[in-house]
Amino acid sequence: MSLLRKAALRAVAVLTGCVLIIASLLALDRAFPPPIPEKPAVSAEVLDHDGQLLRAYAASDGYWRLATSLDQVDPNFVDMLITYEDKRFWDHGGIDPLAIARAALQFVTHGRIVSGGSTLSMQLARLIEPRDSRSVAAKLKQALRALQIERRLSKREILERYLTLAPYGGNLEGVRAASLAWFGKEPKRLTVSEAALLVALPQMPEKRRPDRNLKTAGAARDRVLQRMVEAGKLGEREAARAALDSVPGARRALPALAAHTADLALKTARAGVPPRLTLKKSVQQGLEAVARNAAAKLGPKLSVAMMMADSRTGDILGEVGSASYFDGGRAGWIDMTRTLRSPGSTLKPFIYGLAFEQGMVAQETLIEDSPADFSGYRPKNFDMGYQGDVSVRQALQLSLNVPAVRVLDAVGPARLMARFRQAGVSPALPLNQAPGLAIGLGGVGMSLRDLVQLYCGLANGGRVEPLRDGTGKEAAKEAATTLLDPAANWQVIDILSGVRPPEGAAPRGIAYKTGTSYGYRDAWSVGFDGRYVLGVWVGRADAAAIPGLSGYVSAAPILFEGFARSGLAAVPLPPRPAGVVVPRREDLPVTLARFGPASGAGNVAGVAEPAPRIVFPPDGARVDLGAASSEASPLVLKLQGGRAPFRWLANGKPLSGLDRTRTATWQPDGAGYSTLTVIDAAGRAASVKVFVE
Structure with a gap:
């Protein structure tokens, strides 16, 4: 055998050996693959709006x-x-x-x-x-x-x-x-x-x-x-x-913010995808610190819940369900932002807002604060005293109970509840009971989340964006709804912006309202600037009474501290809308000088006529008057019932003079929606909305 052939055979043998070795290694590699998990078992995470870590959970192995x-x-x-x-x-x-x-x-x-x-x-x-x-x-x-x-x-x-x-x-x-x-x-x-x-x-x-x-x-x-x-x-x-540089000698706790919200988010999150909430980490940190410090001062069994939202988007920026999630004495595991409680006086602004909207009152309209009997319901003021004649502005700022019930009696509890439902909030009533006057003083079940959503409407010019926090528990995003018309909404803001801050609180330029539920079980404070709304609840999770608890003393200081620690820049309250006036008392028309309720609590004596009702134009009508032309026709207004003389208002502005007949005319100043209101001598009112073309 030649040397050349021997060399070739050796090369083939070496090559074959190498191939066999490589094949063997590959076979072993396939037979005994490394135990590489598809994804390592990692801690669950919940992120904030900007992707920052809000809360982490230990992995299954601890x-x-x-x-x-x-x-x-x-x-x-x-x-x-x-x-x-x-x-x-x-x-x-x-x-x-x-x-x-x-x-x-x-x-x-x-x-x-x-x-x-x-x-x-x-x-x-x-x-x-x-x-x-x-x-x-x-x-x-x-x-x-x-x-x-x-x-x-x-x-x-x-x-x-x-x-x-x-x-x-x-x-x-x-x-x-x-x-x-x-x-x-x-x-x-x-x-x-x-x-x-x-x-x-x-x-x-x-x-x-x-x-x-x-x-x-x-x-x-x-x-x-x-x-x-x-x-x-x-x-x-x-x-x-x-x-x-020094080496840290102590181990810190990993982020554990927004406990209740994070737990809820994980229940609906997709596997392997950290849920991202609308919350902002800096806001959440500030609110949790405020709630924790406040609860420590209030007492061992009291808790604090807080919620801050952006009224323009509906995004919840901070959500504190309790002062301490792991504090058994405070039942910290209960999310008090979603628990139904009595809202106390926090609904009064919306009662007055409807009255402004219907042209029943002005800020300087006098209203009587004195004992009254509403078919067996006898509301009393928080301090058990009475102020006599006060302006509507004073009645709301002082949170007087009897004037609020008088106005609610005229507005109608059913209308107030319908407006709440229109804004996406459905208060809880006793089973099989119709809404009554007690809802004006907290006789209805409502959560802190509900209140913040309603007050977001005030902060957003009367338009309510549904709240959302990213947990997946909210309904599908819907269009904003109307809570109050812009003019009435601003009147309420103007009054609430004049409420005195609690003692020791730095002025912030916010409008706010407090409330205390029956039996001193819940203290509330809800406030807002031109964009952000913050709600505060103080009480016990078991609804036990707390003597001395009140919205102004217990919750309002937390509200102001919460705004200060949120880190959000203050946004000025909205300016007065065009055409809205705040007349002095001496400039009010006779029908707005003094408020008279629509039924037997202090009404004009001997009134037997039914309440006024606008029969033309009907509510929601579209009326073609040629508003776009220079020769637009006036609209004839007709009503039934009521007691003369009658005062007509268009978009809150009185029409000239008093009418003793049940017909009048109105010349629109342009196309669009308008609200027409009539008030009779007894202070009873009726309103319709029409669209002028």
Whole structure:
């Protein structure tokens, strides 16, 4: 056999052997794949509007392990980690022969391990498949697993898995959990000192825990800094300055904000997708601090709930269900923002708003505050005293009960409830009972969330955007609805803006109302500026009475403190709408000078006529008067019932003179919606809305 043929046969044999070896390795690789989970079991997260972490939950095994991507980590930390642990990470295929050779030589020279030869891929293999011993066989298996991992994951994926699973002592795993626990911040931006400490800890996570071995942790950090100087990544002065920074000696709690809302969001969240709420982390932090401090001052069993919303969008920015979620004495696990309670006097602004809308009252209209009997219902003022004749403005600012019931009697409880339902709020009434006058003083079930939604209508010019917090429990987004017309809405705002702030509170430029439920069980305060609405509830979750509890004393100071700590810039209250006037008392027409209720509590004696009713134009009619032309026709107005003389108003403005007949005329000043109101001598009113074309 020729030499050439022998050489060819040897080459074929070698090649065949190599193919067989490779095939065997591939077969073994397929038969014994590395136990790489599709996704590591990580902590559930709930995010705020801007993607910041609001609340984290420990993983099923009790570890704090937050999913980590490279985009969430400071690039300088990643560079420092690779330089320190595996400087050829981007080039090798799972094992670094040069590093292994260096480690072996150092072991022979020094008689001990000076530096390891493990790559980040090998360390990841150890994290997903912990070894039983430190034997040579275990090390070889780890190296083989690293090669397998490199075939299945990209370098970026390997690095992200490591950053998610690396141990940091105790039940902390991953760089995000460690950064939050030791520095109280995400690892997106780290100082040089912080980055060096996070590089050092995974090598000996228990021995280097800063909360147990502060000096050891500091020394390990300094060694990382020195290695960076030797590698040319840091200057000596920069490393020296970083070494002067103190190492945190205590572990912080991971973010645990918005407990009730976060729990609710997780129930409806898609698996593996952190729910994102409308809440803002800074606002939530401020409100929770205020609620916690206030509850500590109020007493051991009292709790505080708060809710802040953006009236223009309906987004809830802060939601505090209780002062302390884990406080059993306060029943902190109960979300008091959604619990039905008596709203006290907080509904009075809407009663007066309807009266303004129907042209029944002006701010300086006199109304009687004296004992009254409404078919057996005898309301009393909070202080059990009476003021006599007061203006409507004073009656609302002082939150007098009897005047509010007088106005509600004229407006009609059913109309008030219908307006609430139109605004997306459905108050709870006793079973099979129609709305009565008691609802004006809190005789109805309503939640803090309901109240905030109603007051968002006041802050938003009478238009209500449905509230939402991102939990998925809200109905589909609907268009804004009308609570009050803009003119009446502004009249209410103007009155509430004049309510005196609680003692010691800094003026904020807000309009607000307080309320106290029957039996001193609930204290409320709801306020707003030109955009943001904040509601506060104080009481016991078991609805027990608290002597001395009141909205003005107990809840209002929390309201003002909440606005101050929210971090939101104050927005001025809306200006007076065009055409809206606030006449002086002496300038009021006779029908608006004094308010007279529509039924037997103080009405004009001997009135037997039925209440007035506008029969033409009918409510909701579209009337073609040629409003767009210069020769628009006047509209004839007709009514039935009532007692002459009659005062007609168009969009809140009195028409000239008093009419003793039941017909009148009105010349529209343009096309669009208009509200026509008639008031009789007994102070009873009727209104219709028409669209003039």
